[in-house]
Amino acid sequence: MQMLVFWDQNLVLLAVPKTGSTALEGALAPRASMVLRDPPHLKHAPCYRYKRFLRPFFVQAGGKTPELMAIVRHPVSWLGSWYRYRNRDDLVGHQNSTRGISFDDFVVEYCKGDPAPFAAVGSQDKFLRINDGEIGVQHLFRYEAWDQVTAFLEHRLSLTLTLKQINVSPDMDLTLSDDVRAQLHHKRAAEFDIWQAGQG
Secondary structure, eight states: OEEETOOOTEEEEEOOTTSHHHHHHHHGGGGGHHHHHHSHHHHHHHHHHIIIIIHHHHHHHHOOOOEEEEEEEOOOHHHHHHHHHHHHHGGGGGGTTTTTHHHHHHHHHHHHSOGGGGGGGHHHHHHHHHTOOBBBSSEEEEEEOOHHHHHHHHHHTTTTOOOOOOOOOOOOOOOOOOOHHHHHHHHHHHHHHHHSSOOO
């Protein structure tokens, strides 16, 4: 996942992990004016880091403030994607591996203030908010409304998008117990709030 800058169209696409950004990157990178591949803290820059470091650079370079776009995923689906991704064979034995851990236990650990490494996957809410608590992007779409994502990009960038599935994790049972689902809603309410704020 990499940040994509479309200079003429005055748009920057932020790469929120586990929201299909890799598929968009594959389709859009050849059209982008700039692709931030390195260093990691820039290519994965959340809104607050973009505001501090990159926005002033872009404004100075072009005299305008690019609009930001991002995709947000339903928290249970987002956590499920992380859980599956960290269950892969090459992580077995690593502290980030979820092999042998139930999805319920993964989510319970995620809900803790200081989760174990296997459940330390960040926060969509913190990624998308700036220091004053505002949502830092002008165009926020739900992952579940992919037709609206593609319609916006096709119109804004004057192109036709054909997306291929990339980095697809294996299918697994991701059913949460009622108690754990309630705990997630209570402990991580902000994650549901930011998803509700997306279009779709």
